[in-house]
Structure formats: C-alpha cells, structure tokens
Amino acid sequence: MTSAEPKLVCRDVWKIFGAASAAAKAAGRKPTSAELRASGLVGAVRDVNIEVRAGEIFVIMGLSGSGKSTLVRCLSRLIEPTSGEIIFNGENLLAADEARMIEIRRHQMGMVFQHFALLPHLTVLDNVAFPLEIQGVDKAQRIERARKMVELVGLAGREASYPRELSGGQQQRVGIARSLAVEPELWFLDEPFSALDPLIRREMQDEFLRLQSVLKKTIVFITHDFDEAIRLADRIAIMKDGEIVQSGTPEDLVLNPATPYVAEFTRSVAKAKVVKVVSLMQPSDGATFDVTIRANAPVAEAAPLFSDGRDSIGVTYGDDAIIGALRRSDVVDLMMRG
Known part of the structure; x- marks a missing residue:
C-alpha cells in the first residue's frame, strides 16, 4: 500500500517558452493555447496540479509533444518553470537557490532517461559508482554500494564489462543501478524502456516492478504507451497540449473517461x-x-x-x-x- 502523505506537490505550474513568457503569465491569469500562439509563445506546461504520494508509481503519459517530458524536468528544475509551486518534502523547490537544488538532485533524486548516457570508457561498476564519486563518497564505500546495485538489477558478474559489450536491456539496467546508487527518495524515469524492443521492454517492466516491490520508492514515470502505464501505475495523469486532462487510477480512466480525448486514448484497452x-x-x-x-x-x-x-x-x-x-x-x- 502507498502512503496517503504526498511526497511531491505541484501547484499551478506553468512553463511557457518564448521571449515574453513571464509577462504572458500575469498573476491570476491563465492564457489559452490560442492566446499564447498569437503572441509567438508555446505553453509547454499549463496550470498543472498533481500530488505524488510517498511510495507510489505515478505515471504521466501523453502523445509526443503533450508536455510530459517538459513537466518532469520542471519537477526537478532541470528546466526552470515560468510560475507555480513545486513542494518536495515540504520545501518549495522554486525558492531554492542553485546550490541547494544541486544538493537535492545529488542526494534525494534519481533520474533515468530514454538514452542510457553511460560513460563508454568506464566499466559497469565504475558507471554505477560515478554519482557517488561526484558526491565525494570514499572509494571503498562507493564500490561496495555500486556492487550491491549491480547485483540488485541482475548484472552480477558483469561488473568489469564496458557498455559496448552489453545489450540494450543490460545497458538500461546499468542506468537504473546508477540512479539508485544515491539511494534517492524520489525517482524520475522518462520513457526509460521506449528504445528497447518489445520482448526486452516487457522484461524490463517486470524487473522494474520487482525492484519497486523491494525498494518502495516514490516514482514519477513518463511514457506514451498506455499498456505500459496501466501495467506499472498506481495512478496515471494524462496530458494534452501541456495540460493534465484527467488523473486517477487506471480503472478510473478506463471506466470513467472525463473527456472524449481520454475516451479515445483508452478505447482499445480491455477492461479485464x-x-x-x-x-x-x-x-x-x-x-x-x-x-x-x-x-x-x-x-x-x-x-x-x-x-x-x-x-x-x-x-x-x-x-x-x-x-x-x-x-x-x-x-x-x-x-x-x-
């Protein structure tokens, strides 16, 4: 069971791209997509409000260009939101200075992206230990923790291998192990399995669920695949044109779609x-x-x-x-x- 206590709260968050983005979002005003386009602006994230509970898998999904990847980068302030509040463990991240955000990302957040971004000149073990080296953890401790993470993701025995010697699924496991090495409270995964072939993708979903059953992390998971979303999610938020059009459990979305867009999105999903x-x-x-x-x-x-x-x-x-x-x-x- 997940806790009812929210770990991450996102209130009235906007990200508008363009030269006059700050002026476009005046206090209390919510410009439409048409108004933004007429001003030469793009509303990548518009008036988003979500709560992610401790220990749950919260999936954000939508088609390409819906704003889901921009939103997850706003949540970690890899992209600076135009306005709003992002509360993590009771702290407003938008009020934190850059040094504080670096500390939070290094020690409390883990991130896995679609492209594995492994360092080709480092072994599996050294790739996994790399964020701990950045933190200043002494060598013996970081190697010990890296070995545990490699074993956790099922790659024991491949510690001395280089990324080029691994399959795509194995490389993604290394990326997952690396993000877990810092023991994050909040774990962001942005389409981590979409570059894999269907069979390996299914295996990685199984592995992900196994890891979550052990670690019970608070997870924000991005995907455009509804089958993947309903398999993994405790709750799902569907995005369209930068907005959350409906959020709820997979059952809620399939049995009670709030808009024609959600109904079309879920139309082919078997209720069972x-x-x-x-x-x-x-x-x-x-x-x-x-x-x-x-x-x-x-x-x-x-x-x-x-x-x-x-x-x-x-x-x-x-x-x-x-x-x-x-x-x-x-x-x-x-x-x-x-």
Whole structure:
C-alpha cells in the first residue's frame, strides 16, 4: 500500500517558452493555447496540479509533444518553470537557490532517461559508482554500494564489462543501478524502456516492478504507451497540449473517461486488464479455497484460474488472509463487456 502523505506537490505550474513568457503569465491569469500562439509563445506546461504520494508509481503519459517530458524536468528544475509551486518534502523547490537544488538532485533524486548516457570508457561498476564519486563518497564505500546495485538489477558478474559489450536491456539496467546508487527518495524515469524492443521492454517492466516491490520508492514515470502505464501505475495523469486532462487510477480512466480525448486514448484497452480483482470480489462467507489471487491483481490474471470449471476462487491481501471471493460468472461478465 502507498502512503496517503504526498511526497511531491505541484501547484499551478506553468512553463511557457518564448521571449515574453513571464509577462504572458500575469498573476491570476491563465492564457489559452490560442492566446499564447498569437503572441509567438508555446505553453509547454499549463496550470498543472498533481500530488505524488510517498511510495507510489505515478505515471504521466501523453502523445509526443503533450508536455510530459517538459513537466518532469520542471519537477526537478532541470528546466526552470515560468510560475507555480513545486513542494518536495515540504520545501518549495522554486525558492531554492542553485546550490541547494544541486544538493537535492545529488542526494534525494534519481533520474533515468530514454538514452542510457553511460560513460563508454568506464566499466559497469565504475558507471554505477560515478554519482557517488561526484558526491565525494570514499572509494571503498562507493564500490561496495555500486556492487550491491549491480547485483540488485541482475548484472552480477558483469561488473568489469564496458557498455559496448552489453545489450540494450543490460545497458538500461546499468542506468537504473546508477540512479539508485544515491539511494534517492524520489525517482524520475522518462520513457526509460521506449528504445528497447518489445520482448526486452516487457522484461524490463517486470524487473522494474520487482525492484519497486523491494525498494518502495516514490516514482514519477513518463511514457506514451498506455499498456505500459496501466501495467506499472498506481495512478496515471494524462496530458494534452501541456495540460493534465484527467488523473486517477487506471480503472478510473478506463471506466470513467472525463473527456472524449481520454475516451479515445483508452478505447482499445480491455477492461479485464485494468479492473482489479478487489472491484469484483464478493463476500467469502467463511468459505475455504484451494486457489487464490491477490486483491490488487487485474481480472485478466484471474481468468485462467477458472479453466478447470471452478465457480469461485479466494481473494487475498497482504498477509494472505482471505478477504473475499471472486466468482467465475462476474469475470465472464466483465470480459464479455470488453
């Protein structure tokens, strides 16, 4: 379970590109895209308000040009927002000076981008240890921590390899290990798997979920792939033309789209992929079950468990105690409705 306490809060954040960007966003005024274009400006991020809770995977998604990558760079102030507030652990990052922001990025934030950006002349181990060297961590300590991170991402035995000797998926694992070496509180991932082929991409998603089950980081994950979003996300925010048009759980977005744009975005998604077992379960009435499934699993994972003709299976949560029952008829009904 994720905490209800927000780790990162984004309030009324704008990023306007152009010579008169500051003047375009006067206090209390919200210019439209048409108004900005007429002034020769681009509203890359417009009036964004989000809260990212401690321990959750918060996915920001949208088509190319929707503003999602600009937004994630604003959240870490790699790009300077035009206006708004970005609160991290209660501190307004827009009020922090550059020295403070460097300290926060080095010690509290991790970042993984689509392009691996590994240093070609360094080994796997030295690439992973590099941010610790920048921090001034002594050599023995940084090598020890780097070895742990390499093992964590499944690359034990490749410490002495160079990036050119690794596959694309292995290189991305090195990038993930490097970003984790600083033990960040907040982890930004901007389309980290989009350059990988579909099979490797699926494997990396599995690896990412495994890591999160161990580390329980607060994560902001950027993607344009809705299938990837619903597989990974606790909550999703969909962007269009720099704005958040809807945010919520994958179920919320698929079952209750707020706009025609969101409806079109989610139209082809099978409901059984996003509806959780807990949403369909019924009281167990003290029954016992030889087959169970997790309450937060998608209904699609439950469907094969009924293949031998059983009428219901147990639903568990946390300590594996039975909290309800999932009936075959309810699963069939949902899948027949698409």
